[in-house]
Amino acid sequence: MTFMPDFKNAIDPAKLDKLAEVAVKVGLRLQKGQDLVMTAPVNALPLARLITKHAYMAGAGLVTTFFSDEEMALARFAFASDDSFDKAAGWLYEGMAKAYSDNAARLAISGDNPMLLSEQDPTKVARANKAMSLAYKPALEKIAGFDINWNIVSYPNPSWAKQMFPDLPEEEAVKTLADAIFAASRVDVADPVAAWTGHNAELAKRSAWLNDHRFSALQYSGPGTDLTLGLADGHEWFGGESTAKNGITCNPNIPTEEVFTTPHAMRVEGTVSSTKPLSHQGTLIDNIQVRFEGGRIVEAKASKGEAVLNKVLDTDEGARRLGEVALVPHSSPISQSGLLFYNTLFDENAASHIALGQCYSKCFLDGASLSKEQIAAQGGNSSLIHIDWMIGSDKIDIDGIKPDGSRVPVMRGGEWA
Amino acid sequence: MTFMPDFKNAIDPAKLDKLAEVAVKVGLRLQKGQDLVMTAPVNALPLARLITKHAYMAGAGLVTTFFSDEEMALARFAFASDDSFDKAAGWLYEGMAKAYSDNAARLAISGDNPMLLSEQDPTKVARANKAMSLAYKPALEKIAGFDINWNIVSYPNPSWAKQMFPDLPEEEAVKTLADAIFAASRVDVADPVAAWTGHNAELAKRSAWLNDHRFSALQYSGPGTDLTLGLADGHEWFGGESTAKNGITCNPNIPTEEVFTTPHAMRVEGTVSSTKPLSHQGTLIDNIQVRFEGGRIVEAKASKGEAVLNKVLDTDEGARRLGEVALVPHSSPISQSGLLFYNTLFDENAASHIALGQCYSKCFLDGASLSKEQIAAQGGNSSLIHIDWMIGSDKIDIDGIKPDGSRVPVMRGGEWA
Numbered sequence: 011m012t013f014m015p016d017f018k019n020a021i022d023p024a025k026l027d028k029l030a031e032v033a034v035k036v037g038l039r040l041q042k043g044q045d046l047v048m049t050a051p052v053n054a055l056p057l058a059r060l061i062t063k064h065a066y067m068a069g070a071g072l073v074t075t076f077f078s079d080e081e082m083a084l085a086r087f088a089f090a091s092d093d094s095f096d097k098a099a100g101w102l103y104e105g106m107a108k109a110y111s112d113n114a115a116r117l118a119i120s121g122d123n124p125m126l127l128s129e130q131d132p133t134k135v136a137r138a139n140k141a142m143s144l145a146y147k148p149a150l151e152k153i154a155g156f157d158i159n160w161n162i163v164s165y166p167n168p169s170w171a172k173q174m175f176p177d178l179p180e181e182e183a184v185k186t187l188a189d190a191i192f193a194a195s196r197v198d199v200a201d202p203v204a205a206w207t208g209h210n211a212e213l214a215k216r217s218a219w220l221n222d223h224r225f226s227a228l229q230y231s232g233p234g235t236d237l238t239l240g241l242a243d244g245h246e247w248f249g250g251e252s253t254a255k256n257g258i259t260c261n262p263n264i265p266t267e268e269v270f271t272t273p274h275a276m277r278v279e280g281t282v283s284s285t286k287p288l289s290h291q292g293t294l295i296d297n298i299q300v301r302f303e304g305g306r307i308v309e310a311k312a313s314k315g316e317a318v319l320n321k322v323l324d325t326d327e328g329a330r331r332l333g334e335v336a337l338v339p340h341s342s343p344i345s346q347s348g349l350l351f352y353n354t355l356f357d358e359n360a361a362s363h364i365a366l367g368q369c370y371s372k373c374f375l376d377g378a379s380l381s382k383e384q385i386a387a388q389g390g391n392s393s394l395i396h397i398d399w400m401i402g403s404d405k406i407d408i409d410g411i412k413p414d415g416s417r418v419p420v421m422r423g424g425e426w427a
Numbered sequence: 428m429t430f431m432p433d434f435k436n437a438i439d440p441a442k443l444d445k446l447a448e449v450a451v452k453v454g455l456r457l458q459k460g461q462d463l464v465m466t467a468p469v470n471a472l473p474l475a476r477l478i479t480k481h482a483y484m485a486g487a488g489l490v491t492t493f494f495s496d497e498e499m500a501l502a503r504f505a506f507a508s509d510d511s512f513d514k515a516a517g518w519l520y521e522g523m524a525k526a527y528s529d530n531a532a533r534l535a536i537s538g539d540n541p542m543l544l545s546e547q548d549p550t551k552v553a554r555a556n557k558a559m560s561l562a563y564k565p566a567l568e569k570i571a572g573f574d575i576n577w578n579i580v581s582y583p584n585p586s587w588a589k590q591m592f593p594d595l596p597e598e599e600a601v602k603t604l605a606d607a608i609f610a611a612s613r614v615d616v617a618d619p620v621a622a623w624t625g626h627n628a629e630l631a632k633r634s635a636w637l638n639d640h641r642f643s644a645l646q647y648s649g650p651g652t653d654l655t656l657g658l659a660d661g662h663e664w665f666g667g668e669s670t671a672k673n674g675i676t677c678n679p680n681i682p683t684e685e686v687f688t689t690p691h692a693m694r695v696e697g698t699v700s701s702t703k704p705l706s707h708q709g710t711l712i713d714n715i716q717v718r719f720e721g722g723r724i725v726e727a728k729a730s731k732g733e734a735v736l737n738k739v740l741d742t743d744e745g746a747r748r749l750g751e752v753a754l755v756p757h758s759s760p761i762s763q764s765g766l767l768f769y770n771t772l773f774d775e776n777a778a779s780h781i782a783l784g785q786c787y788s789k790c791f792l793d794g795a796s797l798s799k800e801q802i803a804a805q806g807g808n809s810s811l812i813h814i815d816w817m818i819g820s821d822k823i824d825i826d827g828i829k830p831d832g833s834r835v836p837v838m839r840g841g842e843w844a
């Protein structure tokens with residue numbers, strides 16, 4: 011029997027408390043009287059307790075927390091009968107959807123081992139994921155549709171830390187990951203809430219500048235990259251805090267460094283190379299190079315994981331086209347850490363990136379009122395997948411191209427121009 | 428920041444595994460394909476994990492576990508705004524009710540500190556309990572109505588252990604409580620499942636004997652006790668395993684030592700004295716002596732907690748009348764341990780007892796088909812409370828009185844006659 015080790019020497023209690031405060035005040039901007047639904051790995055109990063405290067201090071109505079446990083998840087794969095893998099707790103997710111309809115906020119603590127199920131039967135994993143996705147849909151739609159304020163923060167779970175730092179003793183691995191999370195989440199400063207106000211202002215300034223220029227395309231050049239990436243008609247750039255349909259302005263992701271919008275699914279031409287490895291469902295895909303014609307990937311190579319990459323591209327028609335383009339300066343704290351987190355929440359904020367697959371309907375002018383058909387007509391891609399991969403580095407220059415063909419420098423050597 | 432200590436030296440892993448096995452195979456008798464909804468204090472994670480394993484080994488469909496945390500509960504009382512205390516997660520309990528309607532089984536791990544909220548504002552505690560009771564009602568009705576198989580087992584939570592053994596170091600307190608739970612739950616033998624089969628047969632034999640005799644009353648005599656306790660018309664004795672409406676025969680309580688039925692709310696006469704202290708919401712009530720006239724308590728004394736006792740009796744009209752009578756031999760393992768657990772699941776199995784308040788509709792011949800009015804007409808009591816207190820010891824004799832006035836010895840010196 012293993013039990014939870016005590017990592018209080020590895021995880022600075024004062025910084026963990028600040029992370030909880032930032033999650034409640036900046037991430038959720040929880041309102042007086044608002045209920046909160048939280049999910050967390052059971053190992054993240056210390057952070058969940060602190061978030062509960064800060065939520066009640068902020069005037070929360072009721073905080074309801076659901077803990078998951080990696081050992082229980084593995085017990086299912088080890089011992090359950092075959093029928094189990096098509097089941098999901100629909101009654102629970104319907105209940106959560108009801109809570110969100112009643113304006114409960116949503117907080118997820120991430121930190122599970124990204125490789126947890128990598129050695130399990132992939133068919134069973136896929137079936138369990140599918141059953142879960144279907145059951146979760148009513149609740150996820152409220153979150154993805156931004157009906158309510160929500161937030162994800164991370165906790166340095168030992169299983170995740172060991173995945174990132176396999177050669178370190180467990181406690182040192184946890185300490186290293188904890189410090190990386192605190193730095194990326196901007197809680198290692200005297201006044202983290204003020205730091206976030208400044209950071210949000212910076213991201214808003216960048217988004218506004220890009221929106222003012224109304225570029226029709228971005229031109230990327232650098233080693234192995236010569237890409238013209240058309241932007242969707244009526245695209246809108248976003249970054250940092252954002253206002254949910256319930257009127258509350260929150261920071262859904264902590265950390266966040268990106269400004270992002272929707273590319274045009276039919277107007278991407280040329281070649282682009284990845285600048286960091288992509289961790290996809292337990293496989294590392296490295297040194298990706300793809301060629302686009304008419305928005306479609308017509309050739310894809312990788313030094314590692316090429317077969318998996320090509321399987322991903324074959325998921326559906328939209329998997330070969332882009333759904334997101336995001337700009338992140340090379341000087342961002344996550345990029346400077348040089349770490350691969352195996353966790354999109356961090357890794358997509360380490361460098362400028364693009365995503366294969368589904369676009370965000372929000373990233374259009376007046377996006378909330380557009381039909382699926384209108385979004386597609388304006389160049390918004392659709393797919394079952396959304397996979398971010400990094401194409402930014404200190405060697406990449408980006409120009410904005412205006413409809414009249416004139417050019418404006420956007421990034422030089424990976425930094426805002 | 429405190430975190431969970433590792434008690435694996437205090438809690439025998441092999442016995443804990445047997446407790447999990449007994450909970451699944453004997454307590455729930457979980458069926459192939461049946462889902463399970465489990466609740467547990469987060470400190471009971473090791474037992475929850477083992478129960479999950481045994482549930483999947485028994486063919487469970489899906490196991491869904493909800494963890495509660497004492498520190499989070501206290502954070503609410505310490506920091507929440509006043510409005511919070513009228514709130515409860517109705518959407519969650521409605522979901523659970525739906526799961527039970529779909530035949531999910533229910534397992535509760537008990538083990539919370541019985542005194543957790545004893546220093547909090549009693550008005551807030553009462554408001555939170557009331558909101559919770561109202562919200563929980565749809566789910567509780569399925570459990571109390573025995574629609575599905577359910578079970579409670581216990582885990583030696585440190586906060587509970589320290590309440591029981593304030594003078595022992597924490598690890599020793601946990602070890603002592605763990606061993607007491609294992610003994611009472613009959614898992615400290617080579618084949619616990621077989622031990623439970625034997626124990627259930629013994630309780631069934633006692634119930635059948637009592638049912639065959641169709642006593643109209645029981646006569647108690649001993650120090651400070653001279654009581655004639657009328658039994659309800661058409662009462663039926665139960666003990667040990669029992670069949671839920673979904674057809675599954677389970678053991679709702681682990682441990683269980685009692686055979687019990689419904690007294691007649693109008694036909695109790697004489698005086699009875701408690702033989703063990705009663706722990707009621709943080710107050711100890713000791714040396715209770717009450718006098719009944721026409722089924723009603725007309726005089727109540729206690730050497731300690733008399734004011735609280737009288738407040739309890741004033742809850743409603745039914746609080747002064749009896750809803751349960753239960754027989755437990757003085758030689759039962761829990762009685763022999765000599766421990767006060769501050770937990771009804773254990774303490775009511777330490778001695779013959781009676782309960783003030785609500786009766787069990789099940790404890791009648793054909794009870795499931797009786798209306799509330801019929802139950803009342805047959806002598807079944809109703810009240811908002813149900814409080815068990817101990818009146819058995821090795822000095823108590825009990826006779827059964829037949830309708831013709833003839834007497835049959837039931838217990839002599841606290842043992843089956």
Ligand SMILES: [Zn+2]
Nearest residue numbers: 268270336358
């Ligand atoms: Zn992105």
Ligand SMILES: [Zn+2]
Nearest residue numbers: 334358365398
């Ligand atoms: Zn993305």
Ligand SMILES: [Zn+2]
Nearest residue numbers: 685687753775
């Ligand atoms: Zn009882």
Ligand SMILES: [Zn+2]
Nearest residue numbers: 751775782815
């Ligand atoms: Zn009782």
